[in-house]
Amino acid sequence: xxxxxxxxxxxxxxxxxxxxxxxxxxxxxxxxxxxxxxxxxxxxxxxxxxxxxxxxxxxxxxxxxxxxxxxxxxxxxxxxxxxxxxxxxxxxxxxxxxxxxxxxxxxxxxxxxxxxxxxxxxxxxxxxxxxxxxxxxxxxxxxxxxxxxxxxxxxxxxxxxxxxxxxxxxxxxxxxxxxxxxxxxxxxxxxxxxxxxxxxxxxxxxxxxxxxxxxxxxxxxxxxxxxxxxxxxxxxxxxxxxxxxxxxxxxxxxxxxxxxxxxxxxxxxxxxxxxxxxxxxxxxxxxxxxxxxxxxxxxxxxxxxxxxxxxxxxxxxxxxxxxxxxxxxxxxxxxxxxxxxxxxxxxxxxxxxxxxxxxxxxxxxxxxxxxxxxxxxxxxxxxxxxxxxxxxxxxxxxxxxxxxxxxxxxxxxxxxxxxxxxxxxxxxxxxxxxxxxxxxxxxxxxxxxxxxxxxxxxxxxxxxxxxxxxxxxxxxxxxxxxxxxxxxxxxxxxxxxxxxxxxxxxxxxxxxxxxxxxxxxxxxxxxxxx
Numbered sequence: 001x002x003x004x005x006x007x008x009x010x011x012x013x014x015x016x017x018x019x020x021x022x023x024x025x026x027x028x029x030x031x032x033x034x035x036x037x038x039x040x041x042x043x044x045x046x047x048x049x050x051x052x053x054x055x056x057x058x059x060x061x062x063x064x065x066x067x068x069x070x071x072x073x074x075x076x077x078x079x080x081x082x083x084x085x086x087x088x089x090x091x092x093x094x095x096x097x098x099x100x101x102x103x104x105x106x107x108x109x110x111x112x113x114x115x116x117x118x119x120x121x122x123x124x125x126x127x128x129x130x131x132x133x134x135x136x137x138x139x140x141x142x143x144x145x146x147x148x149x150x151x152x153x154x155x156x157x158x159x160x161x162x163x164x165x166x167x168x169x170x171x172x173x174x175x176x177x178x179x180x181x182x183x184x185x186x187x188x189x190x191x192x193x194x195x196x197x198x199x200x201x202x203x204x205x206x207x208x209x210x211x212x213x214x215x216x217x218x219x220x221x222x223x224x225x226x227x228x229x230x231x232x233x234x235x236x237x238x239x240x241x242x243x244x245x246x247x248x249x250x251x252x253x254x255x256x257x258x259x260x261x262x263x264x265x266x267x268x269x270x271x272x273x274x275x276x277x278x279x280x281x282x283x284x285x286x287x288x289x290x291x292x293x294x295x296x297x298x299x300x301x302x303x304x305x306x307x308x309x310x311x312x313x314x315x316x317x318x319x320x321x322x323x324x325x326x327x328x329x330x331x332x333x334x335x336x337x338x339x340x341x342x343x344x345x346x347x348x349x350x351x352x353x354x355x356x357x358x359x360x361x362x363x364x365x366x367x368x369x370x371x372x373x374x375x376x377x378x379x380x381x382x383x384x385x386x387x388x389x390x391x392x393x394x395x396x397x398x399x400x401x402x403x404x405x406x407x408x409x410x411x412x413x414x415x416x417x418x419x420x421x422x423x424x425x426x427x428x429x430x431x432x433x434x435x436x437x438x439x440x441x442x443x444x445x446x447x448x449x450x451x452x453x454x455x456x457x458x459x460x461x462x463x464x465x466x467x468x469x470x471x472x473x474x475x476x477x478x479x480x481x482x483x484x485x486x487x488x489x490x491x492x493x494x495x496x497x498x499x500x501x502x503x504x505x506x507x508x509x510x511x512x513x514x515x516x517x518x519x520x521x522x523x524x525x526x527x528x529x530x
Contacts, residue, residue, distance in 0.1 A: 028315070029288060031131040032280055033075060033273035035315050035432065038323055040359040041409070041439035043074035045325035048103040048239045048265040049249075049337070055093070055102050057112055061206075066090070066170055066222075066236060067119035068127075069097035074323045075277050084277030088235035088321075089120055089127050089168075091220075099321040100267050101238030104220070108244035112209045114172075118193045122167040127234045128281045130306070131274060144230065144283035146308040148301070148485070151226020152190050155200060167192040170231060171199070173223035174209060174240055175393055176216065176375055183207040187225035199225070214461075215247035216377035217337045217395045219267070229312070229343055233281055235321075237341055239265050246461065247378060255378075256455050258335040258399070264327065265337040268390075268437060270314030270345055271323075283307055299486040310488040311344040313418045315431040319438045326439040330446045331406045333454040335372075336398050340390040346421035347390040349437075350413045351400065356441065358409055367410055373397030378461045387415065387425070399454065402442045410440040 028034045046053060055062055068089060075084040091101030097119075106112050126143035145163060147154065152169040153161045163169075169192055173185025182203040190199040218240040222231035243249045251259045272280040272288070282288050283306035285295075293309045294301065301307055316323050340347050352364035370382045375395050388396055402410065414437050417427020429435055446452070475495045483489045 029131075029286070031275055033275050033277075033316065034078070037078065037080040038075060038316065038433075040324045040433070040436060041326040041411075041441075043322045043325045045266065045320050045322050045327050045438060047261075047327075048100060048267070048320060049105075049241070049260050049263050051260070053102050054105050057104060057106055060111065061113040061115070062093075063115040063117060064091055064093060064101075064172075065095075065097070065117040065119040066172075067092070067095070067097045068121060068124070069099065069235070071099045071235070071321050073273075073277070073318065073321060074325065075273060077277075078275050084273075086273065086277045086279060087127065088279070089231070090235040091238055097235075099235030099237075101220070101236070103238060103265070104240040105249065106209070106211050106240070106242055108211055108213060108215060108242050110211055112211060114207045114209065115205055116172050116207060117205075118167070118170050118191055118195070120168045120170070120193060122165075122193055126163050126168060126230075128230055128279055130284050131280065131287075132276075142284070142306060144281050144306045145227060146283065146306050148305065149226045149308050152187075152199065152224055154226070155188070157200070158197070161192075161197050166197050168231070169197065169199070169224045169227070170222050170236070171224050172207065172220055174218055174220050176218040176395070177209060177240070178211075178213040179209060183209065185223040187223055187228065190224045211242055213242060214377040215244040216242050216373070216375070217265070217339070217397065218242065219339055219341070219393075219395070221341075229308075230281065232341070233271070233312075233343065234279065237267065237269075239267065239337075239339070241265075241337075242377075251450060255457050255461075256453060257372075258333050258454060262330075262333065262450075263335040263337070265339070266319050266438065267321075267339045267341045268347060269318045269341040270312075270343075270434065271316050271318050272314045273316060282309060282312070289313075293488060297486060297488060301485045301487070307487070310490075311420065313345055313430070313434075314342075315434060317414070317434055317437050324433070324436060324438070326409075326441055328443050329402050329440050330444045331402050331404065331442050332446055332452040333399055333401050333403070336400055338390060338396040338398065340392050340394050342392050344392065344420065345418070346392070346416045346427075347414050347437075348387055348416040348425050348427070349390055349396075350387045350415055351410055352413055353405055353408045353410050356407055356409050356443075358411075359436070361411065361413065361435075364411070367400070367405075369401075370399040371396060372399055372456060372458075378458070380461055381458050382456060389416070389421070389425075391421070399456075400440075401454075402440065403452075405442040408442050410442065412437040412439070
């Protein structure tokens with residue numbers, strides 16, 4: 001077992017980095033969806049743990065394709081009425097691709113073989129493009145992929161390939177999985193449609209997942225070199241649950257944990273949309289954040305080309321592919337499996353009870369809950385809390401008791417703000433509606449055929465944890481430099497125990513000689529739940 005005691009916390013999706021600097025308020029740009037006009041808490045959030053939304057893994061082998069799909073996100077047009085649909089790239093089977101992808105549910109210690117197939121149409125080019133309004137001129141419909149970046153087709157021997165001619169590179173990664181290196185989704189293991197182009201470390205068409213770990217909530221997402229942030233943004237993400245003899249996911253589980261339909265999973269992401277319903281990602285002059293990370297930093301790049309930006313904070317909160325959705329619940333205990341699937345946003349999650357149909361925090365009463373697990377599975381005991389900090393890619397396992405809240409609405413609030421997390425709660429909120437995430441309407445009659453006998457027994461978990469030994473302690477240093485264009489660039493390296501900033505400076509001089517440190521080193525201590 002690796003003991004996580006980092007000198008600095010960083011969770012990166014492709015080129016994203018969490019900086020310690022505020023983001024100015026960002027107005028809605030022309031051609032983009034206005035969050036003010038979007039409905040709040042009217043669309044039902046699907047449950048990835050619904051049996052109808054799970055892959056059939058009973059044969060021990062399954063073929064999963066990645067391709068185009070159409071998603072009903074709950075968006076409406078500029079008139080505030082007309083429903084819009086959103087084209088996505090997602091995971092699926094039999095030609096149906098969804099955002100999020102359907103859920104894997106596997107047994108601990110039982111191997112699953114997955115044949116991943118890249119079915120993204122080559123002829124359509126890249127999914128994410130610039131805005132269409134006149135102010136963008138030749139940026140209209142241009143791909144947002146930054147080809148000046150360190151990415152799949154900039155590697156030696158790959159420069160003659162392009163998305164337009166060869167298709168989009170992808171590679172699946174099981175985040176949190178205990179996997180052999182060959183099946184872990186290394187960014188250089190990428191492959192294009194029909195495996196026409198294979199990355200320099202490409203290994204096989206079929207991935208083997210041993211699932212040699214305790215019950216836990218994992219997630220799978222794309223990990224292609226230099227475009228991870230974009231491919232995940234396009235919809236390539238889904239849940240992967242490992243079950244064991246204690247946490248079976250069934251009503252008669254030995255730990256008395258709430259099980260379906262009282263176990264709910266939520267992938268929380270932030271997005272921007274065009275006013276046509278298309279996904280939008282900033283990359284050109286005039287886009288949100290462009291001046292923050294390009295113009296104001298004095299970067300010298302060609303304005304005609306798309307550029308990667310150091311951070312992204314969307315103005316629409318999306319849960320399981322739906323904007324500001326809701327769930328109808330009974331007045332009883334529920335188990336919530338939470339995933340922060342955002343690019344750069346830390347979530348500081350709280351729950352507040354308000355009157356029915358309320359969409360803001362008027363006369364709100366805080367609701368406490370119990371944390372029972374995290375990234376690596378169940379904890380050894382339950383901890384009461386009123387807020388939790390969830391960094392990007394992290395998972396939390398909590399129990400919420402809606403008993404006595406009949407007729408009320410419980411809103412999940414994000415107090416993390418719209419900026420890189422620096423420890424301040426609440427954070428600075430640049431957007432009006434990003435503090436609202438999801439609502440629970442306590443409106444269903446309680447189902448008396450399934451007893452609400454929540455009383456979790458952690459003894460088996462405690463016993464199994466006693467046998468886990470720490471194999472390695474890692475210290476990780478993260479800082480910022482600049483690339484050849486003067487853009488902010490994340491630099492990451494390990495340092496020896498007892499080393500100080502001089503080791504990091506030495507690392508930078510050796511590997512990134514021309515880069516200039518622009519921000520001070522930040523030290524954080526990260527402790528696992530178990």
